[in-house]
Amino acid sequence: MSVYDFIDFIGYLCVAAILLPIGFGSNYWRELSDREQKLVLFLVALLLLEIISIILRFNLVRNHFLYYFKTWSVLWISAVYFRSIDKLRRWSTIIAGLLAVSVLVEVYVWVGFNHINTITRTLAWLLLSLCGFAGLIQLLNQPSEKSLRQQPAFYYYSGFFTIGFFSANTSLFSNYFIETSLDLYYFFDTLKGIMSAVGYGVFTWGFFQHSRLFRSQKAL
Numbered sequence: 001m002s003v004y005d006f007i008d009f010i011g012y013l014c015v016a017a018i019l020l021p022i023g024f025g026s027n028y029w030r031e032l033s034d035r036e037q038k039l040v041l042f043l044v045a046l047l048l049l050e051i052i053s054i055i056l057r058f059n060l061v062r063n064h065f066l067y068y069f070k071t072w073s074v075l076w077i078s079a080v081y082f083r084s085i086d087k088l089r090r091w092s093t094i095i096a097g098l099l100a101v102s103v104l105v106e107v108y109v110w111v112g113f114n115h116i117n118t119i120t121r122t123l124a125w126l127l128l129s130l131c132g133f134a135g136l137i138q139l140l141n142q143p144s145e146k147s148l149r150q151q152p153a154f155y156y157y158s159g160f161f162t163i164g165f166f167s168a169n170t171s172l173f174s175n176y177f178i179e180t181s182l183d184l185y186y187f188f189d190t191l192k193g194i195m196s197a198v199g200y201g202v203f204t205w206g207f208f209q210h211s212r213l214f215r216s217q218k219a220l
Contacts, residue, residue, distance in 0.1 A: 007186050014193035015050045018043055021203035028207055031214045035081055039156065039203070042077040046070065067116050068103055074124040074164075075100050081160075082131045085138055092131055099123055122171040129164030132157045152213065155206030163199035166192045 025032065025040035032040070049070050056063040079096035082088045103120045111117070135157035139148060148154045170192040177185035 017197035125168035132160030152210040159202040166195040
């Protein structure tokens with residue numbers, strides 16, 4: 001097994017990690033709020049896009065167009081999930097809507113359909129990370145009898161921030177790394193995959209924590 005085969009293997013494991021929050025979220029589906037159910041649907045969309053991408057790659061078919069759908073998925077969750085945050089209620093929706101339209105502008109007017117939408121993809125992940133960070137700030141400033149570790153939202157926001165931050169940075173510099181050093185490209189792409197897996201684990205713990213709170217309140 002070569003180094004690149006090993007890197008691919010790690011990548012597949014990182015993709016498989018998304019099954020954890022999907023499984024937990026599906027198991028607790030009836031207990032979840034509307035926002036949390038949308039989070040599960042977002043993760044399912046990411047998984048399906050990754051599976052399709054892998055199938056196309058093995059069949060030597062260009063899969064660049066899947067980045068457009070992944071970008072729209074990220075923008076969708078940024079618009080619908082963070083409406084409960086006062087400072088983001090309008091701006092996250094407005095910015096996500098503008099970027100969703102900008103994907104078509106970048107693809108058809110600027111780079112062409114045969115290229116990846118690097119700019120809008122980067123901005124979409126950046127928006128998600130900023131929304132997650134804003135959610136964490138709100139939790140820190142919000143008086144509560146429960147510690148942060150007991151609040152499911154803390155894990156959801158942390159997961160969004162982690163995945164969005166590393167995905168945005170990798171997306172921003174991916175073209176540069178491809179042109180200058182494939183080793184750097186594979187390193188940062190693998191790092192993104194590992195940190196995304198960490199984010200999926202954080203989501204999973206958030207669902208588990210939500211279930212504990214739900215059942216403890218139901219028992220009262």
